[in-house]
Amino acid sequence: xxxxxxxxxxxxxxxxxxxxxxxxxxxxxxxxxxxxxxxxxxxxxxxxxxxxxxxxxxxxxxxxxxxxxxxxxxxxxxxxxxxxxxxxxxxxxxxxxxxxxxxxxxxxxxxxxxxxxxxx
Numbered sequence: 001x002x003x004x005x006x007x008x009x010x011x012x013x014x015x016x017x018x019x020x021x022x023x024x025x026x027x028x029x030x031x032x033x034x035x036x037x038x039x040x041x042x043x044x045x046x047x048x049x050x051x052x053x054x055x056x057x058x059x060x061x062x063x064x065x066x067x068x069x070x071x072x073x074x075x076x077x078x079x080x081x082x083x084x085x086x087x088x089x090x091x092x093x094x095x096x097x098x099x100x101x102x103x104x105x106x107x108x109x110x111x112x113x114x115x116x117x118x119x120x
Contacts (some may be wrong), residue, residue: 026098
């Protein structure tokens, strides 16, 4: 069984459900841009547990994780080991500030496409 399908940490299911039900404005916009294979046919999932972590968006085929960060991530030391752990498992982690997702959508999408190795 692949790593992202292993047993989900206690409490993670409830947290994931809550995050899906009440996304941030940036999360809502990003999901609108990525869902239903809208980004060059890539399949994205949102609020997905991978190991002990929950990522905002992931494309398993391209091994790319996209995070939409608010100000709580500016000095968040927990992001470093988390991102390192994901990279060790072959994921590319791309982080955007919420205001970038809301105001610079084309640039954000082009960055995601580049990280996926797709033309933009």
